[in-house]
Amino acid sequence: NAGVMQNPRHLVRRRGQEARLRCSPMKGHSHVYWYRQLPEEGLKFMVYLQKENIIDESGMPKERFSAEFPKEGPSILRIQQVVRGDSAAYFCASSEGTGSNQPQHFGDGTRLSIL
Amino acid sequence: DAKTTQPPSMDCAEGRAANLPCNHSTISGNEYVYWYRQIHSQGPQYIIHGLKNNETNEMASLIITEDRKSSTLILPHATLRDTAVYYCISPSYNTDKLIFGTGTRLQVFP
Numbered sequence: 758n759a760g761v762m763q764n765p766r767h768l769v770r771r772r773g774q775e776a777r778l779r780c781s782p783m784k785g786h787s788h789v790y791w792y793r794q795l796p797e798e799g800l801k802f803m804v805y806l807q808k809e810n811i812i813d814e815s816g817m818p819k820e821r822f823s824a825e826f827p828k829e830g831p832s833i834l835r836i837q838q839v840v841r842g843d844s845a846a847y848f849c850a851s852s853e854g855t856g857s858n859q860p861q862h863f864g865d866g867t868r869l870s871i872l
Numbered sequence: 873d874a875k876t877t878q879p880p881s882m883d884c885a886e887g888r889a890a891n892l893p894c895n896h897s898t899i900s901g902n903e904y905v906y907w908y909r910q911i912h913s914q915g916p917q918y919i920i921h922g923l924k925n926n927e928t929n930e931m932a933s934l935i936i937t938e939d940r941k942s943s944t945l946i947l948p949h950a951t952l953r954d955t956a957v958y959y960c961i962s963p964s965y966n967t968d969k970l971i972f973g974t975g976t977r978l979q980v981f982p
Contacts (some may be wrong), residue, residue: 761915800916802969813969849968850914857904857965858923858951863915 759784761851761864762831769870770839777866778834782851789832790850790861791824800848806832807855836869842870876960881977886955890947892976894960897941902965905936907945908972909956916959916972919945950980 762781770776782789791803805813806826817824821839826832836843846868850861877895884890896905906921911913920927922943927934933946947954959975 763915763932792970792972799974800970800973805968813967816969829874850916852968855968857902857963857967858921860906860918860921861970862918863908865915 760779761786761849763847763849763864763867765786765867766865767868767870769871769872772840773838776836776839776843776869778836778847778849778869780832780834780851780864780872782832782849782852783862786851786853786862788852788859789826789830789850791834792863794846794866795847796845801832824840839869839871841848841871844869876973878958878960878973878976880974881979883979883981884947884950886952886982887949890950890954890978890980892945892947892958892960893942894931894945895942896960896962899940900965901940902941903962904914904941906961906963906970907932907934908959908961908970909954910919910959910975911953911956919924919958931964952980952982954978955980 765780792800792830794800804817804824810855821837823835846866848866850863852859904921904923906917908916910916922934936943957975957977
């Protein structure tokens, strides 16, 4: 029973390039969440998506960041024109349903390093 | 989200029970208490959650006080691999985002 799969595990980009992070939820899960963890800090919520819909993007930076969860395929977190401050661990979580009685299960993250 | 308060760090001897407390005095009647842990460089791992009754699974037990203002996560026989940061979280009923505080850094020693 595969868990949440994220790839790549490590991603290195130069300033100004684009970063694409992928997340495949657990089997049977249709709700995906992205969190960011800056060095020596706690996880911060970024965005919550269901298939083809963004439900809550209150934690997303206003510029350069976007997320999608298409009908087919993984969820993608896209960062355009990366800057040094984007260096962080990005975690994806998924849940079977919505509501406060639905635990989120996390992947092992993508560590993004900006040169 | 209900504000949760946890001690910043705890130690536990290997093989002994680790009891991690959490205060959530402003919790509402329909808000659950969740526990996650994060072992260094890994993603957060779901441990257990509960509403009113005590809960137990293969990883841990969750004891919630009758007034629901506090809870305790119990790892019955701690091992070195249980060394991690443990987060107590109580999401608001009408939200799906988890708000991670600073947690409790549990160090299990031989």
